Amino acid sequence: MNDHEYDAIVIGSGISGGWAAKELCDKGMKTLVLERGRDVKHLVDYPTMTTPPWEMPHRNQIPLKEKVADPVVNRCYAYKEDTQHFFVKDSDHPYIQDKPFDWIRGYQVGGKSLIWARQTQRWSRFEFERPARDGYGIEWPISYDDLAPWYSYVEKFVGISGSYEGLETLPDSEFLPAWELNCVEKEVQKRIKTAYPDRHPIGGRCAHLTEPKPEHLEQGRGQCMARNQCYRGCPFGGYFSSNSATLPHAAKTGNLTLRPDSVVHSIIWDDEKGKVTGVRVIDRVSKESTEYFAKVIFLNASALNSNLILLNSTSSRFPTGLGNDSGVLGKYIAFHNYRGSLGGDFEGYEDSYYFGRRPTTMMMPNFRNVRNKDVDFQGGYMPFFSAARAGFGHAQNPAMGKDFKEANTKPGPWRVWMMMQGETVPKETNQVSLSPSQKDEWDMPLLKIDVAYDENDEYMLKDFYEQGTAMLEAAGCKNIVTSDSGQAPGLDIHEMGGVRMGKDPKNSMLNGNNQLHLAPNVFVTDGASMASTGVQNPSLTYMALTARAVDFAVKELKKGNL
Numbered sequence: 001m002n003d004h005e006y007d008a009i010v011i012g013s014g015i016s017g018g019w020a021a022k023e024l025c026d027k028g029m030k031t032l033v034l035e036r037g038r039d040v041k042h043l044v045d046y047p048t049m050t051t052p053p054w055e056m057p058h059r060n061q062i063p064l065k066e067k068v069a070d071p072v073v074n075r076c077y078a079y080k081e082d083t084q085h086f087f088v089k090d091s092d093h094p095y096i097q098d099k100p101f102d103w104i105r106g107y108q109v110g111g112k113s114l115i116w117a118r119q120t121q122r123w124s125r126f127e128f129e130r131p132a133r134d135g136y137g138i139e140w141p142i143s144y145d146d147l148a149p150w151y152s153y154v155e156k157f158v159g160i161s162g163s164y165e166g167l168e169t170l171p172d173s174e175f176l177p178a179w180e181l182n183c184v185e186k187e188v189q190k191r192i193k194t195a196y197p198d199r200h201p202i203g204g205r206c207a208h209l210t211e212p213k214p215e216h217l218e219q220g221r222g223q224c225m226a227r228n229q230c231y232r233g234c235p236f237g238g239y240f241s242s243n244s245a246t247l248p249h250a251a252k253t254g255n256l257t258l259r260p261d262s263v264v265h266s267i268i269w270d271d272e273k274g275k276v277t278g279v280r281v282i283d284r285v286s287k288e289s290t291e292y293f294a295k296v297i298f299l300n301a302s303a304l305n306s307n308l309i310l311l312n313s314t315s316s317r318f319p320t321g322l323g324n325d326s327g328v329l330g331k332y333i334a335f336h337n338y339r340g341s342l343g344g345d346f347e348g349y350e351d352s353y354y355f356g357r358r359p360t361t362m363m364m365p366n367f368r369n370v371r372n373k374d375v376d377f378q379g380g381y382m383p384f385f386s387a388a389r390a391g392f393g394h395a396q397n398p399a400m401g402k403d404f405k406e407a408n409t410k411p412g413p414w415r416v417w418m419m420m421q422g423e424t425v426p427k428e429t430n431q432v433s434l435s436p437s438q439k440d441e442w443d444m445p446l447l448k449i450d451v452a453y454d455e456n457d458e459y460m461l462k463d464f465y466e467q468g469t470a471m472l473e474a475a476g477c478k479n480i481v482t483s484d485s486g487q488a489p490g491l492d493i494h495e496m497g498g499v500r501m502g503k504d505p506k507n508s509m510l511n512g513n514n515q516l517h518l519a520p521n522v523f524v525t526d527g528a529s530m531a532s533t534g535v536q537n538p539s540l541t542y543m544a545l546t547a548r549a550v551d552f553a554v555k556e557l558k559k560g561n562l
Contacts, residue, residue, distance in 0.1 A: 006032040006257070007557075009279055009294040011264050011309065014111025016526040016542040017300035018242030018250075019154065023550035024298070025255040032257045032292055033247075034281060036301075037107030039260040040086075040114070042220075042243040046233030048082040056081050072102045075491055078115050083231040086115050096435055098450035100488035103304060103495075109260050110243040111302065112493070115231045118207045118239050118359065119537040120160050122151050122171045126370055126380075127534035134369060136378040136425045137532045141503045141512030144171070150544040158240045158543065159216050161360075162205035169200075170365035170536070177210045178203045182354040184346055184387035184414050185362055188475040192364075195474035199367050204360030204384070207240040207540075219245050228357030239359070261285055263442045266313040267297060267322050267522060276322070276519045282442045296521045296553050296562055299499075300546070303527030304333075304432055307498040308447050310509075310524075311434050323516040326506055329499065331431040333449075334533045336492040337381070337422030337457050339485050340464045344477030346387060346414040353389060353411060361386040366423075366535040368463070377459035379423030380535045383468060387416045416477050420464040423535050424489075425456050426497055451489050494538055496530035514549040521562045523549045 007029040010020045017033065024031040039045070053060035060081045067074045070090040079087050088105035095103055106112040125144040131137025148171070155174040163178040181189065181203055189201045208224040209216055216222075221237030221244055230239050237244040250256040261284040268291065270277045278293035299306050307330050313322035321329045366380035390412025430452065434445035465482045472480050489495075502508020505517040514529050516522045525546040527538060534541070556562045 004278075004290070004292045006030050006292065006294045008032070008296045008298065009034065009292055010298045010300060011279065012111060012300035012302060012305075012526065013109050013242055013247065013258070014106070014300065014302060014526070015113045015116065015242065015539050016546045017111065017298070018113060018246035019543050019546040020298040020300055020525065020550055021250040021256060022246040023547050024554070025250040025253040027550070027554045028255065029554065030255050030257070031250070032259060032294065034262040034264055034279065034292070035109050035111075035258070035260045036263045036284060037109065037260060039258075040108045040110050040243060042233075042237070042248065043235060046235065047085065049229070049232045049235045051082065053082070073104060075102055075487070076104050076493070078231040082229075083115060086231070086233075093440060094446060096438065096446050096448040098448055099452045101449040101451050102488045102490040103449065104490065104493045105302070109247070109258065110241055113241040114233055114243060116539060117537075118230065119204060120158070120173070120207050120540040121205050121363075121536040122173055123147070123534050123536055123541055124169050124171055124365075126169065126366075127532070127536065130369060130379070131426075131532040134373045134378055138500070138502045138504070138507055140531050141501050146512070147541070147544050147548065150548040151540065154540070154543040154547055157215060157245070158207050159209045159212065159221075160205055160540075161208050161210040163203050165200065165202050167200055167365055169367075169370055173205060173540075175205075176213070179206075179210065179358045179360055181362065182387060183349050183352045184416065187349070188346070188385070188387060188416060189362065191475045192471050196471065199364055199471070201362055201364045201385070204363050206360040208359050209238050219249065221245065224359065226356035226358055228359060230359060263444065264301065264309055265289070265442070265444060266309060267299070269313065269315040269317055269322060269519070271315065271317060276522050282444075284442070287442065295557060296523070298546075298550070299522060299524045299528075300526045303495045303498065304447060304449070306524055306526055306528040307432050308434070308444070310499060312445060318518075322522070323509055323518040325518055326508065328428075328507060329509060330433055331428045331498065332426035332500055333430045333432060333451050333495060333497045334424045334426040334530075335451070335489045335496065336494040336533060337420065337424055337453070337460060338492045339487060340420040340422075340461045340468070341483045341485065342418045342465070342468045342472060342480055343483070344416050344472045344480035346416050346475075346477055349414060375463060377456050377463065378425050379456070379460065381420050381422035381460055381464055382535050383418050383420060383464070383471075385416065385418035387414055389414055416472060416475065418468050418472065420461070420468070421492075421535065421537070422457065422460045422464070423533050425454070426500070426532055427454070432498060449490075453489065494527070494533065496527040496533050496538060499524045499528035500531040501529050502531055513552045514545055515552075523553055525549050
């Protein structure tokens with residue numbers, strides 16, 4: 001036991017796990033980070049980071065045979081020949097879909113922080129208040145004011161580009177310079193603001209170093225070069241990932257032990273001590289089982305895998321999963337509704353173009369159900385939109401040859417595109433559970449996912465089409481077309497809940513410090529902990545919750561309360 005004993009154990013090395021490791025190591029805690037996937041070192045293990053597509057065997061496409069074998073992961077926008085080594089193939093780790101659900105996973109050191117879309121917005125006070133106010137969720141045990149200083153803390157380390165707007169519906173971050181909008185986006189912005197004074201189209205906010213500060217240069221990171229090849233791993237460290245920032249920082253303290261290829265089977269509850277003492281691990285390659293022990297455990301395996309681990313952590317005290325006296329473990333799963341999009345033609349500015357491949361779009365803070373419930377659906381949505389010239393293939397001549405090639409050297413007309421990111425309602429019937437009979441190759445039960453859209457999502461989609469069309473018309477767009485992707489839940493890659501925070505142990509798993517009500521030396525700070533989805537992208541909130549929870553945990557340890 002002495003050889004396997006640490007001050008803290010972190011399960012998972014993605015965005016929240018990396019932050020848990022950094023903060024624990026900074027505070028002097030001997031910390032073991034367990035990652036179920038292989039090791040990936042910054043720069044060393046980005047094999048395609050500078051490879052042009054014409055040097056790839058299939059010109060950066062996935063062969064048809066592989067698409068058929070792994071249909072779920074092939075639906076992900078970032079999954080191509082240059083990035084496939086950072087994704088989990090369906091056939092390698094199956095799961096059970098009681099209803100269609102596209103579970104996108106990244107099993108390696110760094111997790112999905114290598115392949116995330118890097119959009120970073122703070123929640124507003126309305127995201128924390130709206131679910132209980134409007135009756136579609138429990139009361140959050142924390143407020144925006146509780147998290148605001150922790151947002152600032154993580155933002156300075158991460159590096160967030162954006163513009164100061166002073167909006168209550170989308171609080172400002174600690175910003176690096178914003179990416180510039182192109183000429184048509186500026187015109188669209190102006191016209192929408194004129195038509196809708198209460199709506200605020202602004203530039204997107206993203207975890208990219210537009211102007212690195214000393215703390216970023218000290219991490220070994222450099223300026224984003226707008227290559228738009230982020231999912232390969234960035235040779236400049238221009239975007240934030242666990243691999244380029246938090247894990248190297250933790251390693252420099254001398255307090256980090258990183259153990260890849262470690263599939264966490266369960267968290268160990270000691271009946272005699274009446275507390276959690278460690279974790280049980282199965283080696284990914286050898287399948288050998290071993291145990292590690294610590295005073296405090298941070299569970300950051302990604303939302304659904306964190307649910308799986310807790311459900312599999314059974315004992316005589318907790319026969320249905322660790323801390324699950326309430327019976328809500330695995331329930332109230334929610335996600336973001338990405339189904340709706342619109343597009344239209346924009347006339348003018350044919351003599352103008354743009355430079356580089358900006359890693360973010362425009363966005364608009366939610367304008368529905370903000371201060372009170374004002375429409376016939378619950379929650380809100382954010383539109384994201386951008387303008388661009390038509391690229392290769394816009395030429396009218398279908399023939400190949402000299403004329404076709406020359407036509408495609410000239411940029412086509414401008415198009416304006418818009419999509420939705422909609423809040424979904426946490427429901428008890430949207431849940432995950434363990435298969436009683438089917439197991440994976442590490443003798444872990446397969447996860448059963450029973451999650452679906454509902455009538456509220458359809459009402460929201462209809463409203464987005466109506467409002468989006470009206471806004472694009474006000475912006476001067478013609479030939480507007482709406483589209484429903486029909487995609488299954490999960491493809492948004494924003495799954496949340498199942499181990500939700502709350503004030504009452506009877507209907508929640510975690511308290512306001514992300515601490516299990518019934519196993520107080522276990523903290524969950526990834527997407528599983530969310531009591532609702534809010535409207536904004538969630539990753540920045542996970543990071544802030546993690547830093548805050550580590551600060552609390554270490555103080556409690558020093559007091560002897562854990």
